[in-house]
Amino acid sequence: MTYKKTQHPKFAGWCNELRYNAAPEANTLEQRWLAVNEIIQVATHEVIETLIQAVSQQQGKPVKRIVTGLITAIQKYDTLFDSSEDNDHELRVLAACCLATLMDGDTDSSALTALMVSASTLAGAKPLIGAINLSEQADKIVKRLSLTHRTRPTLIGIEIPKLSSSDVMDAYDEALQDSEDTSESAEGSTPDASANAIEKLADMTFSAITQLTQNVNTSMEKMNRYLKVQDEEVDMLWLLIGGRSHEFNLNFTDIPLGANSFLVAFELANTTTNLPGPESILSLFSRAGVALEQEMSIPEVIRSLNQGWIDLMIQGKTTSDLTLPLHNALSHYLTDTDNGLPYWAKQTGIDEKTQFPLAKLALQFYRECLISRAKRGELL
Template sequence: MAASVKPMHQDFARWYSSVSMGDDAQRRQNRWQGVLSVVSGAGRDIVEALLRLAYDTRAEPDASVLQAIRQDFKNADDAFEMSGNKRELQVLSGSCLAILMEDQDEYEGAAAALAITTAALGGARSHDLPMDLLALAEAAIVQRASKNRTRPRLSDVVTRAVPKFDFEQAKAKIREQQSWDGVVEAFSLAAEATSATMKNLAARQVSSINAAENFIQIQDEELQMLWWITGQRSEEYAAAFDAVPAEVQPLVFASDLANDTALLPGPPSVKALLSRAGLKERKKIAVVTAVNAPKQDWMRRLMDGTDLSPVSTPLHFAIQRQLETGAGDAWVPGWAAVTGIDAGHTLPALTLGELFYRERLLLLFE
């Protein structure tokens, strides 16, 4: 999202009022400018830090990234405290995430929405914020997924009109300086005008090509997923659906679908596909059971080259701990301590599959 002088969000005053002392309009405006500054530079590291601040997790944000976030607010208002204002920074972090998710044209917005849902892990984590981040994230995922699947109207970017070339400056130069030097300068001005017009035309063509390419990718994605559900066979586990143990299915089927996903945040039909594959909403499964169930070699392949977070990818982080410690439950206390998630946390198999799918996307699309 590009930095801009953007009008204050209609809910920001309410959000910030939970920590603001009195009705200081200038202070509120300064904080809003700080939010815009943070959001404008929000890469994956910033999103991860904002998540940890918003959820107030045991895993603290990277010190250098935290400093950069604080500095953005300090630059917007020199009175902003660089320490001792944990609650204020928590609310501001939640505000940054909420604003970031509203931009439907940015990859970071989709990634932030996915990460908020995976961090919550089906109610395992909650936050004390004036906005419902989880509800906002789910809505953003649906909106972005639907937008990705809207057939592009190429007529909006393609025109049959002959491009207009503005040579007025060139003509004025010749009238002003009627000599060969004037003609040379006029040609330079004409070349600049021509270049600007052609650049604008090329940009429109690129826009139309990108729109068409994305839509083709989406169609290929949906076709592959339909073949997957029709064939009833897991590529990841090299086995028919009914041959994959029930405790293994949420992670394996989710990984299958993630491999076929073309654009974040994936199709809105993921939950329906997982349900069709056999995952049940009424059947709960413990996270520990799901992580201990798959084959060790499959999990090792899954972890190869991944950068894991105990906050945004708690399920993958559990697999990593299990592989480090070995089969059994010896890994569980350490995982629970680092993530702050109850060791006995259970989820419906369908929800577990959807969340693991989202974690896979966060890792595959880094």
């Protein structure tokens, strides 16, 4: 994952409450940007989760032990930074800046970061709002990328580098003038100067061909992504027309209310090949029989699932209470069917009686499934 080292245009605004500009001579703002940039260059799945954990920490809980990598990066550019001081708020803001910068792109990594931020809110029940409204930004990024990645690319207008005759003659004349050998050959130029001119022209040609190759490859990559999206949409279409779950070997109409929000989301996530999935995913849920406006609590939905279904949905997965909260709830339920869910709700900070529209729970579980697949290397 590579990002430009130039400061993000919104970085100063994000850090406004930290008052870095109060002492411009210290160059603190630039120092902090360099630290943020260093973190996002190595932003693996684990690093992203760590940053989300830091931002989501409740006031009064220590952040320093969570973002040790960020502290190290800050101290690299600001030797006066004292990690022992009460600077948890600054670290939260900078962690949020890392996430906001990571999301602000059009790559799979941008989509994954946005999905993880969105999933950490647990269907909007735990929004990440501070110096930056990460929850709102994540939802906007997911919607934008869902549309962008599914727009038919055009191969018309591929930029072809041009070498005009005047460019060639100017390069040739320049090469001749640069030669220090003044003894002229029979043709009026020196052998050394001619060789120098030919080499310069060869470099110009190679540079033009390289640029053309890069332009063609970029266009072909866009077309390849679009073809994968088309295949994905056809697979989803046939799945819905058939009305039968391949993973669970039963008709969608035979799945109990509530349970289908998880099972359909799981099935469609396994059919998805491009992050962050189709923008029309809610319509697909509805077509598969999910009662989008029906409200149920998370424990009610989980208890409507049989153990075999749950085993299939979480087998081989490492669950996270932060970015895979519903998977984590399923895991707790399997461990202790009586007390697992109350314990999970207490740890998560959610009232287990809270009602959610099934549309939100299906979307939450769908995004968690995509995150899990991406972590296993199936989507990136």
